[in-house]
Amino acid sequence: MARIAIIGPGAIGGFVAAWLDQTRSHEVIVCGRRAIPSLEIESPAGNLSFQPKVHLSADAIGPVDFVLIATKAYAVAETAAWLPPLVTGKTTVAVLQNGVEHRERFAPYLPIEQILPVIVQIAAERHESGQICHRGAAKLTVPDWPIGREFTHLFRQTPIEAIAAPDFINLLWRKLCGNAPGILNALLLQPTRIMHDGNIAELTRAIARECVAVGRAEGAVFDPDVVEAVLRGCRNAHPESINSMHADRLAGRPMEVDERNGVIVRLGQKHGIATPYNQMAVALLATMMRYPQPVSAGCLPK
Ligand SMILES: NC(=O)c1ccc[n+]([C@@H]2O[C@H](COP(=O)([O-])OP(=O)(O)OC[C@H]3O[C@@H](n4cnc5c(N)ncnc54)[C@H](OP(=O)(O)O)[C@@H]3O)[C@@H](O)[C@H]2O)c1
Numbered sequence: 001m002a003r004i005a006i007i008g009p010g011a012i013g014g015f016v017a018a019w020l021d022q023t024r025s026h027e028v029i030v031c032g033r034r035a036i037p038s039l040e041i042e043s044p045a046g047n048l049s050f051q052p053k054v055h056l057s058a059d060a061i062g063p064v065d066f067v068l069i070a071t072k073a074y075a076v077a078e079t080a081a082w083l084p085p086l087v088t089g090k091t092t093v094a095v096l097q098n099g100v101e102h103r104e105r106f107a108p109y110l111p112i113e114q115i116l117p118v119i120v121q122i123a124a125e126r127h128e129s130g131q132i133c134h135r136g137a138a139k140l141t142v143p144d145w146p147i148g149r150e151f152t153h154l155f156r157q158t159p160i161e162a163i164a165a166p167d168f169i170n171l172l173w174r175k176l177c178g179n180a181p182g183i184l185n186a187l188l189l190q191p192t193r194i195m196h197d198g199n200i201a202e203l204t205r206a207i208a209r210e211c212v213a214v215g216r217a218e219g220a221v222f223d224p225d226v227v228e229a230v231l232r233g234c235r236n237a238h239p240e241s242i243n244s245m246h247a248d249r250l251a252g253r254p255m256e257v258d259e260r261n262g263v264i265v266r267l268g269q270k271h272g273i274a275t276p277y278n279q280m281a282v283a284l285l286a287t288m289m290r291y292p293q294p295v296s297a298g299c300l301p302k
Helices: 011-022 076-080 102-106 146-153 168-179 182-188 192-196 198-217 226-236 244-250 257-271 276-290
Strands: 003-007 027-031 039-042 048-050 066-069 092-096 115-126 131-143 161-165
Touching (some): 003 011, 011 027, 011 039, 011 048, 011 092, 011 131, 076 102, 092 102, 092 146, 102 115, 115 168, 131 146, 131 168, 146 161, 168 198, 168 226, 168 257, 182 192, 182 198, 182 257, 192 198, 192 226, 198 226, 198 257, 257 276
Parallel strands (some): 003 027, 003 066, 039 131, 092 115
Antiparallel strands (some): 039 048, 115 131
8 A cells, every 4th residue: 555645636636646546455545735624526537536634744644655746837935845754765756747847846945855756637627616527538657667657656546547558759749749839829828729720720730740849859759740749739629729828817826837838848948949820929928927908009108
């Protein structure tokens, strides 16, 4: 039986915690910012009800075998504050977040060899009521390292497919290529159907092309038709679906802009690769957040 602490009982953390808990093979410890009476999972894999005891501090928990981090990728310092009492030299800290910098994010707080990056392919959202709605498959992919293989074993009795992939870096960057154009929806406040507009399709290609170029410089290998595959993937989603960056902007929450697009610009600069489309999208979104009120035309003062 493994002791597993899950930090961030939101859509992903709540979903994973509920399925791990129902195995009765692990001690599942939920770490959050507020009490949650019940999590109600609705999933193609089945419905599940989970009444977690949410720990609001790490004081009474003690060391664990695994920490699963499922907060948003920008909440690094607050998340890291949980770690010292939970982590020993034998603890694996799995980072279930978007982007490509899972290890870099937590390297200031932990020995790098204990940090396990995880690609999350679980489309889920958590509502205030505690309901977690999940659509499609549920897949977690980790590098094919010894700690990665141990992590996959945790999910044996769950419907979550956990895979240790030798070509992890390729999959990591391929996921980023699919996520990066989502900034267009957040800018335009338009759901997926906007990807069928010819101009937006061109911008989607351009953003993905830059991501591919930077990913290649970082060592990732892509299929030759990856850019068109990204556009097809965007267009195949439900026309009314709203990606998380778009949803976060609508809700007035911070967005994972740096982790999904800023990183392409930053790593592009490191490799001398121009990334003007991502750069412009990041700058426009940041400026819109600083000046949220539209200014209408008027007479200048005399
Ligand atoms: N949801 C998806 O479909 C999906 C798919 C693929 C990848 N991802 C990635 O997975 C990661 C998690 O996303 P999510 O959708 O699960 O986000 P989420 O629903 O917003 O959940 C984040 C959770 O973290 C909690 N939290 C924030 N700060 C905390 C702290 N200091 N201590 C403890 N808990 C804290 C939040 O608490 P409150 O409830 O109090 O806000 C919330 O419960 C992100 O990187 C996201 O991009 C998500």
